[in-house]
Amino acid sequence: MSLITTAPRSDVDIFSDEIMAEPYPAFRELRDAGPVVHLDRFDMYAVPRYREVRHVLGDWESFSSADIAFNDKFNRYMSDFSVLRADPPLHDAMRSTLAARLARRALREQEPEIRRRAARLVRGLIERGSFDAVADLARRFPVEIVGDLIGLREEGREDLLRMIDANFNCFGPDNERTRDSFPKLAKVADYVLVGATRENLAEGSMGRAVFEAADAGAIPVQAAPWLVMAYVTAGMDTTVNALGHCLWLMAEHPDQWQLLRADRSLVPQAFREILRYESPVQAFGRTVRTDWTVEDVTLPAGAKLAVLYGSANRDERRWADPNRFDITRDNLEHLTFGYGLHACAGQALARLEGEAVLSALLDGVSHIQAGTPVRHFNNILRGLESLPVTVVPN
Amino acid sequence: MEHAGIERLLVDRNRCEGYGMCQQAAPDLIHLDDEDEPVIDVAELSAAHKPLANAAVRACPVAALTLSGPTAH
Ligand code: HEM
Numbered sequence: 001m002s003l004i005t006t007a008p009r010s011d012v013d014i015f016s017d018e019i020m021a022e023p024y025p026a027f028r029e030l031r032d033a034g035p036v037v038h039l040d041r042f043d044m045y046a047v048p049r050y051r052e053v054r055h056v057l058g059d060w061e062s063f064s065s066a067d068i069a070f071n072d073k074f075n076r077y078m079s080d081f082s083v084l085r086a087d088p089p090l091h092d093a094m095r096s097t098l099a100a101r102l103a104r105r106a107l108r109e110q111e112p113e114i115r116r117r118a119a120r121l122v123r124g125l126i127e128r129g130s131f132d133a134v135a136d137l138a139r140r141f142p143v144e145i146v147g148d149l150i151g152l153r154e155e156g157r158e159d160l161l162r163m164i165d166a167n168f169n170c171f172g173p174d175n176e177r178t179r180d181s182f183p184k185l186a187k188v189a190d191y192v193l194v195g196a197t198r199e200n201l202a203e204g205s206m207g208r209a210v211f212e213a214a215d216a217g218a219i220p221v222q223a224a225p226w227l228v229m230a231y232v233t234a235g236m237d238t239t240v241n242a243l244g245h246c247l248w249l250m251a252e253h254p255d256q257w258q259l260l261r262a263d264r265s266l267v268p269q270a271f272r273e274i275l276r277y278e279s280p281v282q283a284f285g286r287t288v289r290t291d292w293t294v295e296d297v298t299l300p301a302g303a304k305l306a307v308l309y310g311s312a313n314r315d316e317r318r319w320a321d322p323n324r325f326d327i328t329r330d331n332l333e334h335l336t337f338g339y340g341l342h343a344c345a346g347q348a349l350a351r352l353e354g355e356a357v358l359s360a361l362l363d364g365v366s367h368i369q370a371g372t373p374v375r376h377f378n379n380i381l382r383g384l385e386s387l388p389v390t391v392v393p394n
Numbered sequence: 395m396e397h398a399g400i401e402r403l404l405v406d407r408n409r410c411e412g413y414g415m416c417q418q419a420a421p422d423l424i425h426l427d428d429e430d431e432p433v434i435d436v437a438e439l440s441a442a443h444k445p446l447a448n449a450a451v452r453a454c455p456v457a458a459l460t461l462s463g464p465t466a467h
């Protein structure tokens with residue numbers, strides 16, 4: 001094992017429509033090729049297995065997030081006040097400001113209202129019987145909930161998801177999707193940095209709190225608008241995709257739906273399984289800070305990594321029968337929200353939204369039938385464009 | 395790293411955000427109080443506790459929980 005070899009190589013394009021339509025066979029090939037695999041088309045290394053994904057995410061001192069996007073232009077655009085890119089101590093100051101409002105303990109007060117709103121939305125859909133799970137449910141709920149929590153004005157919200165979709169595309173490598181999306185960043189900047197200023201954010205909101213943290217000296221003044229940016233860009237589309245998958249997976253696996261109906265204590269575990277099975281965030285970047293030896297390969301300092309969350313969650317080395325959707329499996333350690341320093345700051349909220357929707361469905365629906373889903377393609381996110389469903393009331 | 399002597403669960407209170415995964419993984423060793431602050435219920439871990447303690451450490455999404463011997467900081 002002392003012989004240093006070079007990493008296995010692959011010319012797969014994990015950002016192509018073709019692969020993204022059905023990424024799991026390609027992920028499996030990458031996992032089988034090695035713990036790190038050079039992606040020839042992008043001059044970076046895929047990290048496809050559970051063990052190394054967890055290792056990389058868990059060690060920010062060895063793996064930097066400064067290059068979290070797969071192109072330099074967007075990394076620079078996000079500024080040094082991007083919580084995703086920052087290191088401690090700046091990271092921790094920004095993170096504490098977010099956590100003061102997003103941690104589970106902080107969300108307790110919001111929980112009943114979030115549940116009420118999920119129930120209201122879902123009741124309306126049950127009355128209709130047939131609807132589009134993406135347009136009428138998944139895309140509506142998080143924008144309403146997170147938009148109100150951030151304190152955004154109603155005006156312009158209808159364009160938000162399109163803007164955020166472009167923003168996520170800009171994390172991609174220099175491909176067509178990334179290039180087409182760059183011009184749309186001006187709209188995002190206009191909405192958030194110009195439009196969502198302190199005065200325009202509702203009093204008492206999470207957005208306002210960020211400016212108050214700057215007043216109190218907890219974070220640099222310049223960081224405040226970028227934290228509002230983080231809330232807006234990270235907090236909606238990700239959950240949209242999770243909710244779309246939720247309806248789809250429950251329709252595709254009626255046995256699991258019936259199991260859940262019979263035992264509602266499985267709701268948290270079921271939502272985690274939805275997250276494990278179809279990870280909304282598929283890849284983010286890291287940079288090796290000091291030479292990293294993994295098995296018999298050493299990657300030099302400066303090597304770029306593509307951390308594959310969705311692949312880690314299907315790694316047969318970690319999960320028994322990983323391609324089986326099983327709401328009773330032990331899935332506490334899924335990596336859908338990342339892990340460690342940069343682990344999703346909004347995971348308690350995402351879970352709350354998902355569990356509220358699942359519970360509302362359980363209250364009123366005995367069977368979910370789905371038509372053919374249409375996939376939505378994004379460089380980073382995995383999700384659906386549309387999913388016609390019919391629900392049978394209890 | 396191997397530590398001689400007794401091992402303990404340590405919480406980094408600056409990183410903990412109260413997700414409660416540790417409690418789910420090892421309810422006999424750790425629980426969240428009314429404020430979602432973790433409380434370590436077994437101060438000194440025996441060999442029999444080790445698997446559960448490890449599970450709790452692994453389950454923490456923000457890596458705020460570690461296992462440490464008395465000599466570590
Ligand atoms: C199912 C829904 C969601 C998924 C799958 C998801 C996924 C992720 C992932 C994978 C990361 C880690 C990035 C890394 O490793 O560098 C992350 C970070 C983050 N997420 Fe989420 N997220 C979701 C919902 C939310 C929500 C609802 C919010 C806020 C309202 C949010 C805010 C954030 C923030 C601020 C970060 C940066 C944390 C840091 O760098 O310290 N996310 N998310």
